[in-house]
Structures are given as C-alpha cells and as structure tokens.
Amino acid sequence: MAPTEFEGWLGVDKSAVKGNMKWGKFEPKKWAEDDVDIEISHCGVCGSDMHTLSSGWMPTPYPSVVGHEIVGKAVRVGSNVKHIKTGDRVGVGAQARSYMKKDCPDCSSGLENHCAIESVNTYGSVYPNNEGKSYGGYADHNRTNAHFVFKIPEGLSSADAAPMLCGGVTVYSPLKANGCRPGKTVGKVGVGGLGHFGVLFAKALGADRVVGISRKADKRKDALALGADEYIATSEDADWATKHMRSLDLIISTVSSEKMPMNDYLGLLKTKGTYIQVGAPDGGNLPPVNAFTLIANGIKVGGSAIGAPREIEEMLQLAADKKIKPWVQERPMEDANKVVVDFEDGKPRYRYVFVNKKHT
Ligand code: NAP
Ligand code: ZN
Numbered sequence: 001m002a003p004t005e006f007e008g009w010l011g012v013d014k015s016a017v018k019g020n021m022k023w024g025k026f027e028p029k030k031w032a033e034d035d036v037d038i039e040i041s042h043c044g045v046c047g048s049d050m051h052t053l054s055s056g057w058m059p060t061p062y063p064s065v066v067g068h069e070i071v072g073k074a075v076r077v078g079s080n081v082k083h084i085k086t087g088d089r090v091g092v093g094a095q096a097r098s099y100m101k102k103d104c105p106d107c108s109s110g111l112e113n114h115c116a117i118e119s120v121n122t123y124g125s126v127y128p129n130n131e132g133k134s135y136g137g138y139a140d141h142n143r144t145n146a147h148f149v150f151k152i153p154e155g156l157s158s159a160d161a162a163p164m165l166c167g168g169v170t171v172y173s174p175l176k177a178n179g180c181r182p183g184k185t186v187g188k189v190g191v192g193g194l195g196h197f198g199v200l201f202a203k204a205l206g207a208d209r210v211v212g213i214s215r216k217a218d219k220r221k222d223a224l225a226l227g228a229d230e231y232i233a234t235s236e237d238a239d240w241a242t243k244h245m246r247s248l249d250l251i252i253s254t255v256s257s258e259k260m261p262m263n264d265y266l267g268l269l270k271t272k273g274t275y276i277q278v279g280a281p282d283g284g285n286l287p288p289v290n291a292f293t294l295i296a297n298g299i300k301v302g303g304s305a306i307g308a309p310r311e312i313e314e315m316l317q318l319a320a321d322k323k324i325k326p327w328v329q330e331r332p333m334e335d336a337n338k339v340v341v342d343f344e345d346g347k348p349r350y351r352y353v354f355v356n357k358k359h360t
Helices: 014-018 047-053 158-164 167-177 193-204 217-226 262-267 291-297 309-321 333-344
Strands: 006-010 022-026 035-044 070-077 089-092 095-097 141-145 149-151 185-189 209-214 230-233 248-253 269-277 300-303 328-332 351-355
Touching (some): 006 141, 014 333, 047 333, 070 141, 089 158, 158 167, 158 193, 158 328, 158 351, 167 193, 185 193, 193 217, 209 217, 217 230, 248 262, 262 269, 262 291, 328 333, 333 351
Parallel strands (some): 185 248, 209 230, 328 351
Antiparallel strands (some): 006 022, 035 070, 035 141, 070 089, 089 149
C-alpha cells in the first residue's frame, strides 16, 4: 500500500537547477478510482526537468518534484482500472491526464498529447477542481491516471524503459508521423538524450541513412556506434552546411537554443523535405527563419509534442521486440543534486537514469 503522503526531491525556487533541490514530503493529487500509485524504482533525467526546475519556460508552481520517465511497481490500483494489477511493473511519461471525453477532438482521435481542454503534465501542473498538483518521479512514489500508466513489456529492463517514456517517444512519434522508413535519409540534430533515441529509432524504422548532427566532434564515435551512418560536428567540421546541403528527407531537432544555426539545418533538407522541432528553448523562441530557405526548397517546418498513449505502447513493444538498447548511465537517486549539475554540464552519455535503491 502506498503512503498517503509522498516524499521526493523538491525544487523550491530557481536555484534547484543548480543542485539545490531539498528532500521532503509532498501531498499527491487527491486519490480517484482511475488512478494508480507507483513505488518508483527508476526515473530518467530529461532536459525538460531542467527547464522546469529553473522556471525557464514559465514560472514553476514551486514546490515542484520533476521527473517524467518513471518506472516502478503498481502498489495501489483504482477500482475503475482494468489493464493494471497491483504488483505490475509499470511506467509513466510526461503526461498524467487529459480531458478524455468524446467532445475533445484530440482525445477522441488518439491524440491525447495535444489535448487543449485539460492536459495535465506529470509535474508542474495544477489539476482542476482542487484535486491538487502533479508531482514527478525524483521521488519515492507517484500517482497518475491509469490511462497514462503503461505496463512495461518483459524483455525491457526498467533502466532502459524509463527514458523511452518521454525521451524515446518524443522522437519516435515524429519519425513515424513524417515517413521515416526504408528509402529515406534522416538527420538528428542534437545528439543528446532525445537525439540518441532518434538514431536508434530511425534505424529500427528502417531509414536507409541516419546522420547524427551535434556541435562537437567528440560524439562522432558514439553516434556511429549507435548506428548512425554519418556524423556532422557543426562547431568543428568546416563547410558542413554546404558540404551536406540538400541531403536529408527529414530532420528532427532536439536542440533548444535560440541561437542554433537553424537556416543551415534547414538547408540540409532535400526539396520537399520536413524539419520537425522538438527541442523547446527557454522563452520558446526559435531563430528567425529566412523565407527564401523555405520557398526555394519547398520545405515544411513543424513541431511535435511527446507521444500519445498508443504510441508509447507501440514504441515500448518495438523496443522489446527489436532489442533496442539505449545508452543509459544509472545514478543513485540520493545523488540527485549532483546529477542535475552534471546534466547541465552536458555530461550524460546519453541518458541518466535514477535508481531508487529503496525500491530495487
Ligand atoms: P540533452 O540530453 O541535453 O540533449 C540536447 C542536445 O542538444 C545536447 O546534447 C547538445 O549536444 C545539443 N545541442 C546542439 N546545439 C546546441 C546548442 N546550441 N545549445 C544546447 N544544446 C545544443 O537534452 P534532452 O533531454 O535530449 O532534451 C532536449 C530538448 O527537448 C529540451 O529542450 C527538452 O525540454 C525538449 N523536450 C521536448 C519534448 C517535446 O515533447 N517536444 C519532450 C521532451 C524533451 P552537443 O553539445 O553535442 O551539441
Ligand atoms: Zn522529457
């Protein structure tokens, strides 16, 4: 049975992102019979956690517990929940609830991740009707609506499954939706947590050629070992933008900088190619895009948000079937403050995953 009061790493102000979270108690959302309580064993560390700890996107409703790549054991299951039993190994991604009624055009067509009526993030959201706040996975327990709680397929370790729940699906979804398949060439800009999944999933979906694109040359060996056919180091390879011009059908960008060389990235697209932005800069602004770059090449620029529940299930099964092996580095959850600082220093290769030794 889960406790009524939970404990976790609370960000109490912007300094949390500098390694200043405090361990403490918090009150989970009000229990509903559609919910599942999870005893957390693992939680991935995502770039979005940092934007939230620092109030980079918008003011965070502190105290806030971040972490939305959660895996653990279901310890309390609401009476309305059919697909999960107490004791199951389950996971939660970046979304904790949506409106889920027929009059929502998104929820009723399997696009819950785009619900504009009542979307609740796994952390940093306030539930309607005084149900409380959402708190994430740098913690001992989590409470989430069962529609957003997934059984982890056998064959996937908890440490490998955790970062797929946000980082994995955020690239899997736009790769699938934008025609990543045999015959296509795909570029991944930003070989970090999301980007490394991009290389793995683009290959798993059968792309002919996958190109990793990041700033420094020191990730070249890793990108090729992950399965990329080529790697571009934008800070070090001379003339990369002209040398690789019009070579890619699809680009997924995980970079979250207002200063990134976006027009050069767009120039890498073949005629009629597609660029999808998933990296989310503080403040939300992208660099200005030159209209002639879009017009001359006939290209499209779009975005994508995490993935819908059905896509998360499909991705987990694909990863289990194809034995996809992410590069994770397990870190003790008690070292969370040091881990956040290491993340901000760009050290993960390629995803840190907390292990909660109380529950493993
Ligand atoms: P991450 O592990 O830090 O990876 C980002 C990578 O971008 C870095 O490894 C960095 O690699 C590369 N990069 C290239 N140019 C950069 C620049 N000018 N400034 C900073 N980095 C640059 O972070 P992540 O967890 O993959 O998350 C990436 C972004 O996606 C975050 O903004 C996150 O909030 C967002 N996100 C969006 C969604 C969504 O639904 N759309 C979901 C999850 C996360 P190099 O140092 O090698 O260049
Ligand atoms: Zn995330």
